[in-house]
Amino acid sequence: MAEPAPVNLTIDGVPVRVPPGTLVIEAAKQAGVLVPHYCYHPGLPVAGVCRMCLVAVEKAPKLQIACATTVAEGMVVHTQAPDARKARTGVLELLLINHPLDCPICDQAGECELQDFVFQEGQPATRYAEYAKRFNPVEDFGPDVLYVPNRCILCTRCVRFMEDVASEPVLNVSERGDRAFVGIHPEARLDHPWSGNVVDLCPVGSLLSKDFLHKARAWELDKTPSVCTGCSQGCSVTLDVRDQTVVRVRPRPNLAVNRYFICDHGRSHYRWMNGGDRIEAPLVRRDRELRAVDWDEALDRARGIIAGAGGAAVALVSPGASTEALFLARRLLSRFAWTGAYQVVKGEEAPLPGVPGLALRADRAPNVRGAELLGYSRDYDAALRAAVGAGVVLVLDDPTAPVRTDGALIYLGTVLPDDAGVRGASVVLPLANVAEEDGTFVNCDGRVQRYSQAKPAPGMARPAWWVLGELAADGTEPAPASAAEAFARFANATEGAAGLTYAALGLSGRVLGSGAVVPA
């Protein structure tokens, strides 16, 4: 089918060319213009109620809302026309009538669209003055959501999300006129597995996450693009870090995966990244005890074990390990008869009805598909059986592995294993976790996506790609100097992925060919 001809229009003097059907507010972004708005959200049906995005369109009899006006050939839009400016300033004044100026104690301050647009286009003082503001008490909407009605500007994003995206319409607008507020069904809770998104969608501090309540000011947070580790869906997320501690996980828009949303499981699944139970130094067994040593000694010992081992090799890996690490682990043991396997925690699936193909997946690990691609098997028991008689067993960040072996055991991980068997390792190498390294995961649809380092690793812990790269380095190929280089090696060994680089993956990732990895 032929592509429909693009539409040409002018926004604030900038010519833009967009597909037919584009909304003016989206076309304006192409012209570098962010039209102030509250009710509009690209992930929700258009409501057109806040009336904030009023712009002047030449030949139109009155101001138009940019969020509900479709582009037309030759359209000329002026976002800064005096009447449009006045209309928007008027809306801001009206919104502030009942909005408490409690920014100093509001979690949203610093990332509040009301603050931003009032700063941009508002007037310095209100003419409303002496009347009391509307007051309604704070409501407990659900497991992680508080509603502060006094701050609500009734944009209805939350109502529309629950109704049209989550298909669980438990929220509404109750009452009329300036008495209106967002109501919850008297017998319902806001406990849909995706309901936490209403907190992100809220342009002001009206819907708050209990988990994040008063944890940090927005401007104290460092934001790092990452990938959710909660399941195999691999939603794009941002890790918000304060003082080297991950304090919040928020969705990062990725139209190819999660659009603008993440589930509550993923949202709350971050505390382990800050855990204090970490291995902070390489350990080698000496006089029957694990003793802290430096990296050179630990790596030498591990290399020696692998070089001296005969028989078969077994790798027990975490499906939460990076693709780079899984690839290099496979490469490290390539001269052996090899069994690799992973175990994955299972949970209930929870789809988001409004976004086809998006769900909290049953496999609660981010890189199950990556492990499968690299030849690791789901038959964990078979691998455990093979481990008994193997010459060398490598455990990659799988602290619960109930492994027993007569051969040598090398454990790479973030935390010390629970199991006595793994505690018997000859060498323990401390790893960085997902928040502390760069890497990639392959999601359930075969999309390989990058995540980035958000905070430093504790002590001497290093990324798995570095550790495994050092171990695998022989005379022919030096160890990779970066995660990007480790990834390039993986890509070049993978059918359909040759030449793929971190740069090419960008922020939204790429779907790998279905080809299996050719172990070199």
Place this chain on the structure above:
Amino acid sequence: MGYPHPPHPRETVVLSQYFGDADARTYKGWVKRGGYQALKQALAMDPAAVTEEVKASGLRGRGGAGFPTGLKWTFMPREKKRPHYLCVNADESEPGTFKDREIMRWTPHALLEGTAIAAYAIRAEVAYIYIRGEFTEPYRIMERALSEANAAGVFGTLRVHLHRGAGAYICGEETALMNSIEGKRGNPRIKPPFPAAAGLFGLPTTINNVETIAAVPHILTRGAAWYKGLCLSNPKSTGTKLFSVCGTVARPGNYEVTMGFPLKDLLYDLCGGMPSGRTLKAVIPGGSSVPILDREEAERTLLDYEGCVEQGTMLGSGGVIVFDDSADMVYQIMRLARFYAHESCAQCTQCREGTAWTTRILERILAGQGKPADLDLLLDLADNMTGKTICVLSDSCAAPVVSGIRKFRSEFEDYLSGKTKPRVAA
């Protein structure tokens, strides 16, 4: 129960011919009076020909906007791919308007017959008559008439539903009405899409006012030319119109006159003028949502769509609210603003917050706590509330404020200066 007044000789009695005649309410009585002949006539015609006839009559929407009815019908998809709906707007809630109520009370079959004809013309399978929730008596009468008509099989395959509103003014706005029928909150929708493209349940829909629909049978039986000939002034406004007159006149009530009839004659002649010793001060000619006329303007006004626009107001629904010289215009305008603040659906910011703020400012002026800048503030606020929202409720609140301040500024200033004694804004 008799109708309040016998027809005045200067009335043109078409729709109101049987007002007060209880027998006309029954199916048999209606048929005896020539009822359902127009429907038979219509069913023998091509649907497009029915539309053409209505178009030729010059009939325009009687709900307020005055859009040409026949033209509206032609907006329905020519090629019928999906079910079509007809909605009849009987949610008459505009303050000062009580004409549709009388049509339903006295001539329910006129409405049902018009509904059947309109549905045939637009090829609708289903018609909804959305009746204001407070209209308990009209609802009962309509219910009885509908069951009689169904028993008599007048509708053929057409299904006609009565749907009761739940008390929101805004549900008289056509798209809010559709949301309400669908079981949703009665919020007006963004247009486009217009109802003819995506209306009730997302399907092509035509929506007409009760009075519009009730006029259709007469157009068919007596002919478009006859209807078009009912015109005293501008040829673009034809037919008769019911005016609900309330306020300070000797004989308030519904009066049916030909389009273009002088407002002055309606007030002084038909309605018997002001109470003794009183003079006319102001008139809101088309329901509370239109700009107020002062005495001079009112006495110049010819009651049709163009005549009202000429005087800076609108014909609206034909709800004529009359104020004599004892009226406190500041108070009256506050009452109107308070009504809109109460009824705002809360979607659009300007309306939700603006109607309430307007009311508060007017209340404080009445309480003697107004500030010199308040009038400019009200006007600026009204400007922010006009032409910027999904529906016109916000504009409707602003209209009487702007026209009131312009025409009766001294009354506001007397409150501000303390010349007028403060009053409690109850």
